[in-house]
Amino acid sequence: MEITLKTLIFYGFALMTIGSAFAVVTVRNIVHAAFALMVTLFGVAGLYVFLQADFLAATQVIVYVGGILVLILFGVMMTSGRLQMRIHIERGQLILGGGITLALLMLLLTVIANTPKWKNLSDDGTVFVPTTSRIGKLILNEAFLLPFEIASVLLLVALIGAALISRKEIRD
Amino acid sequence: MLLSLMIFVPLLGMVVVLLLPRESEELIKRVTLLFTFIPLILAVYLFITYDRSTAASQYIANITWIEKFNINYHVGIDGLSVTLMLLTALLGPICVIASWRNIEKGIKAYMALFLMLETGMLGFFAAMDLFLFYVFFELTLLPMYFLIGVWGGPRREYAAIKFFLYTLFGSVLMLVAMIAVYLASGDPGARTFDIPTLIALASTEGHALNSLNFQIWVFLGFFIGFAVKVPIFPFHTWLPDAHVEAPTAISVILAGVLLKMGTYGLVRINMAMFPLGLDRFTNGSDFWGYSLALLGFINIVYGSFCALAQTDFKKLVAYSSIGHMGFVILGLAARNDTGVSGAILQMFNHGVISAMLFLLVGVLYDRAHHREINRFGGIGSKMPIYTGITTLAFMASLGLPGLSGFVGEALSLLGAFAKYKTLTILSTIGIVVGAAYFLWTLQRVFLGKLNPDYEDIPEINKREILTLVPLGILTILLGVFPHIIIDMFSVSVTELTNSLTEAIGTFQANL
Amino acid sequence: MTLQHYLVISAILFSLGIFAVLTRRNAISILMGIELILNSCNLNFVAFSRFVTPPENIDGQIIAIFGIVLAAAEAAVFLAIILAIYREFGSIRPDEVDTLKG
């Protein structure tokens, strides 16, 4: 595989994603972690673009960065005083967790490397087709109507639930 | 129909009792007595009309129950079951009368549970469907647990849960074996729980059930289930505890009927259904071939010596039960007419005699409020009638000829001797030790100088005599005319032993 | 930029997420770890959609969209619960929320 700009950018995104994700799980300051997470989310959005998922990339940015991350930051602010910005970790837990995680990762990598079906699939040469309209059709008119509707119920439930649990706090 | 009536009348009685107001205790007792009396009348009717000349089961009712699994409500009686149903029905009213005064709290629940227990026991003996058999087997567990646990002595909770856990442990193994038998009984759709059918299949050449290996394992499964109930060493430790804690009437039922459920199961299932498995443990050719007889021997000797070492009157009687059930096992292990008949007779007789013994212990306990043998002494001069009846019961229990205990014991030993010479001779130690502990108890409790504490101990009263007299009469009657009972089952036993011999013979010929 | 590249990235993200969940003694950090996990899943779906399924089939992408929606909903509820915890226990350290045990 020759090194093109595209691959360079890909690796850049890849590194950005992994690196920032690594930061998310290692930095001791929660706000820093939140910002690192933002970078990760952007990185993933970038990867979506490489995968020709334009709509998805946009959604990722909007929902995650615009929504979830803000939510997280609010959460940080509401629950952490200055002193609690530091994330507690414990050495034993770290080692054990690292071990298990590594084992898991090795297993996953083994599978990825050894699954013939997933080998040597390159995305070169395919033409980009915008996906938004197809997604719209699929969701609203075809196979994915039901999940869509149920997801709306789910969101409603989440809404009510979050409000309900927060309302407890308000009434206190 | 008659049989079903007999089985479920107590259950109906339970419903009636539950509907009565809690306060009207006398009424509750009377109703219970009535509902335990009806099965007795029916049992007597069965006893009279039962056709002794055939081994086929009689009074059959066979109704489809759970169609999908070919489970039927199939009840019927052969000689063995009718004997034990008679025993159960007899002890029912006696226990109710024995409970008349000394159950202080919750008489309603007590009586209701007792009636439920009776249904379980009667149903168990009549069941001809393996599944039904198991259901009734377990059905006796619940009321017993409460009857010990609620109305028992100081350590009742421990005793009750011990009883329950032991029995449940045994019965789950039995359940596994039972399911295995069911599954092996045929192709899906043709499977059956019907005991006579299964017995026939198990002796059919080439059938899956007629495999030595299979039979050994299911034999063991059932055996452990029943062994806990009998109880056979080393599954016996629940028994002394349960007896010591249980109220008198419940001890009576426990020793009189519940233990027989184990031995009945051994005959009905283990012997009849698994001739090859039985042969493995009773062929007398190697260690395993002696194992069943060995267990019988251990039960006899161990139970007797343990009884000798007891100072608690009730515990002594409880251990004596273990010893006496050993004779049953030994007789069954002989698997010949004499031995098996002796064993079955011993079941019945032990039911009667141990019932007497426990009633007698109860009489004493009600007066003295303890059962320490060494703290009594000389009360024979204060309670002559009681002493007389006790002597009768003791003598019957230690196998005095002329009383019922002897015949069963002697036949068991005679039967067993034909097969296991040494073990049987060693088992006779139990006879001597049996005499020793009973006589020693007699001496310590009744003979010698009167313990001044019991200067005013009242003589046994009419109600108590009423419970004991029928049993005493039976003890003497069956000692003199044992054929009254033996005739009930001798044809069935002959049939059983013949088919056993045949099945084993056929199998070995094909090896 | 083969499928395996994406899969490896995804696997690493997943592992890091798990790592965070296991080791970070902070409820919000755990939430972040969960988000990493969900992201890795979405990435997988999209990658498979791109490489494994036929080009016109974008089921994987749509699954990923739903994944994002669910992640959002979950995050919302999670944070609400974290607030409740904070109010009751004065801490969002998971090891300090341990009155129910045994």
Place this chain on the structure above:
Amino acid sequence: MDFKNNIESILYFTPEILLIIFAASVIILDLFVKNKDSHKVAYLSLVGLVCTLVATLYISSYIADSSLSLFWGMIRLDKFAIFFKILLVLATSATILFSLRSEEIDVGLKGEYYALLLAVTLGMFLMASSTNLLMIFISLETVSLTSYILAGFLTHSPRSSEAAFKYITYGAVASGTMLFGLSLLFGMTGTGNLAEISQQLPEVLAAGEITGLGLLIAITFILAGIGYKIASVPFHMWSPDVYEGAPIPITAFLSVASKAAGFALFLRFFYTGFQAEGILQSVDWSLLLAVVSALTMTIGNLAALPQQNVKRLLAYSSISHGGYLLMGGVLLTPEGLGAILFYLVVYLFMNLGAFFVVVLVANESGSEMIESYRGLSTRAPLVAAAMLIFLFSLTGIPPFAGFFGKWLLFTAVIGKGMYWLALIGLLNSVVSLYYYARIIKAMYFESSDEEESFSFNKSTFALLSVFVIPTIFIGILNILYNYSDKITLQ
């Protein structure tokens, strides 16, 4: 595959739609109810459930023995789904009735509470009928999210909040893991439809395109999500804490409905996706499931032994019952399926019944500890008797239904020669007797310091009898056996 399109499917979707409508109506009605003590919303949701039940039954008679694939194969309507729907409606109705009696539920938040219950029922309906990976995940998440909220529903209760926190943390990780597994499965087959997956998997396996290890990882990950719903080892650890912290009706609901829905999912997933020959050979799934099952019941039972809190004890007991249920599924046989379905029905009645007694006792004594059951036999004889029946049924002692259920399960297992598993299961039921007996002991063998008896009204007893009667008669009467036999997965 013969898929119904969206329009055609709507009609068959009526029960779910009714649930949504009533959930919304409940919230709206709640706005207009001034009297906080009024039970109107509860009754409305009950009406909704009844309507749902009627609709379900109607559809059931309509489709008869056929089965339909709705919404382009997203969900499937068959006897199996309908069975679970009925079961779930019953469980939810019972939960609502419990909630009416429970004094835990905050009067101010009734509308939301009942709406959430209806919503979670909807999610469970879908869990029982999903045939698409996406649908599986969404329905699972719907149920999970709602459950988190319900578990944390109690105001002023740190325990409830803690339960919710643990539940959501655990649930999120488990469902995240599951989603990862689903994505791997998707990657291996290129489709989200279970039926297609079950066709594809043997082919790609046979062709060597995927490895057994890959499949194992994917399935194990997915098992994490399902396993956490049915609380099987090693995914069970949330449940004691959550059950203890959550309001009792919710605990009852989670232990029955949530578990049932989990089993619906499990069965459909494994029965439709993993029946093919090739897959069974790649990894010994039966052994895996058998080990999980054995561990689940053993650990559940052993951990229940020392418990003092009845709710927690029942939580562990329900873990072990998950193990028993799983036992029926290990061999993926039709007998096993029938046994599981039968046992679920039995379990529904006996476990809900037991929890109802816990509600009643908690109301009267304000405690969930075993001590508060002392002397119950004299203070409330009927309630104690009912509890007794439930506990014996849970132990599996005839003639109560629990025995028949267990019997079917063991028959299924022994039928395939897994004697060891049956033995473990049976020995476990002996162990379980020990801790159930502790409650019985408290109720019957011990006496309370307080003598005054509990007063319960007639409707309480009526409700109690709704659970007692089936617990006694389901096994004895020859009704359900034939029915559960006809329920098959397609």
Place this chain on the structure above:
Amino acid sequence: MVVLISIILLAPLTAFAVYALLGLANKGNPRQDVLSTFAMLAAFICSILLFWQIDPKPVPLTIDWISLGSITFSMGFYLDSVTVIMLIVVTLVSSLVHIFSMGYMHGDPRYPRFFAFLSLFSFSMLFLVVSDNLLGIYIGWELVGLCSYLLIGFWFEKDSAANACKKAFLTTRVGDVGMFVGMMMLFTKFKTLSLYDGANAGIFTLVEGLSGTGDMLWLSVAGILIFCGAVGKSAQVPLHTWLPDAMEGPTPVSALIHAATMVAAGVYLTARMFPILTTSSSLVIAYVGGITAIVAATIAIVRFDIKRVLAYSTVSQLGFMMLAIGAGSYVAGLFHLTTHAFFKALLFLGSGSVIHAFHAMHTHHDEEHTDDANHEHDDHSLVHEHGSEIPPDQDMRNMGGLRRKMPFTFITMLIATLSISGVPFIFSGFWSKDKILGGVLERAMEWNSIHHYILFVIALIAAGITAFYMFRLIFMTFFGEPKNQEMHEMAHESPWVMTVPLLVLAFLSFPVVNHLWFNKDFVKPPMQHHIHAPEHAQVLPDSKTHNTEFSLAFLGVSEANAAEGEENGHDSAHGADGHHGHSPAHTIAMILSIIVAGFGILLSWLFYHKRRLSAEAVSTTFRPVYNLFWNKYYFDEFYDGVLVALTVWKSRLYAQFDGSVVDGIVNGVGTVTRDVFAAFTGFFDNSVVDGIVNRIAEVTWTIGGRIRRIQTGAIQTYLFVVIGGIVLIILIFRVL
């Protein structure tokens, strides 16, 4: 015949049943004594009537008792001459004892019960006698044991009585178990327990089939085991220790049960089983009898308790009978049984009369034993004989000179003593004892068997000793000066109800019925017992029997044999019994027995009447021998010791162990069992059986606790389990 036998059996049984039923209704029967006595007299009369009807070729009257498939146990009666003689003896002695008891037991608080028990005993004994099969015999056998138990323990307030009755029952039961095993052996071989041919062949016929087969050893063992029952019941060495203790019972009981009837049942059984006795089992029986005779006689020399002297005398005499049967003198044994029944009953009743005289109040059982009644350890069986332990009213050292005070008693007892001592010609005892001695000597000469010579010498010595100690008793009791004036003052002749039976029995101590035994037409020729040549007899011939002719013939069973018997058999030289007339052996035996009896009486006279010789001096000179006799050959100590040895490992408990602390045999067993077995059961049941169960429960519980501990409450622990679980599952199943 059936009617008569029914009356004989049912009359006493009815008497008992009436008592039992009234007792149950809590109403005593004041006239139980009359009822029982009349029942007994009726039985006696019926026995006499039966005597005239006896069938020369009896056939058992049987019914099927139990039918089990192919096997039938029958019950029935076999009435031949021997049976009838036994019936008469039993009913007669029993009737007399009943009458005697009306005086002796008068005023006892449990007076009716005594008669009821006597009736029950009589029934059991009669049943035993008439049974035609081993099962029936065994039933009667155990029932008489029960009655013996009840009657020995009649004054159960006395600890010594309570101990003695238990000891009696248990000791005999040890023998009974042997008998039962023997029965099992016979049953296993023959599939029947009937002795005589009824509908099916009985054992005595079937046993012929064994002749010459390798089963002879087996048959010997079975015979010896059956004999074990007799050893127990007839108090033969080594199970004789219970009989002296049984004297704790009322004296009429001792007379009836422990002298005349029950103890003789063992002899009767052995005689009945004669056809199955092989040479070697016969020899065992003979030796047991001989040893018993001499051992008991020597012990009797040194007793002071009047009843115990008689008890040991009984043991000794029973030994004679066994010896006779063992030596093949079947009729001699049974003959001695009858004569002994009368004179020994007489002696006991006489002693009862003496005791009664000394203690008219009948309250001795309440008084004398209060002093050292020891509740802590049930220790009584050992020390009865030591000085003060003898009830004063039974201690011969307190007596003397009674012949003037109690003339009837004196004369009747003297007659009995002369009879038992073997004073020639006019006393029955002489004849019967002579038959035994003669029979043994004859056997010895005939076979030239050293064993039988030895046995003859033993028997002869024992006979001499018998004369010695019996006269010692007479001299100490009735002659000389009163030793205890106070008690002597109180003494008086007994009332007529007591003396009349004495007189009747005294009459029977003369040879009035002897001819019955020697009437060949009446008593069938006994066994044509073709016992082997002596060399076989000496070396356990059974091992060689397969090549030795061995045949058995039967009493009145086999027509051929009966016919042979009437012609004096084909082998009359071997005819073992005296009805052949006096052979040289008999003559020698008679002369010798007269000599030893005279010598014994003379010595006794010198020691105890003329005081020419000092018993004290002799006993001092022969201290060890005296001690041996005094301590009854240490049998009780031996039993205690053996059992105690088992407990030596528990020496901490028994640090102060001392031979006399330990109980009699039963209490020994009891103590050992209580301590050892209580410890063992405690250990086993609690530690092993329950222990395993508890251990499992404990482990289960612990695991439960461990699992609980994993449930830390920290959510991340749970997550570790989840992820770790996933990894583990994958790894494990990848390895698999």
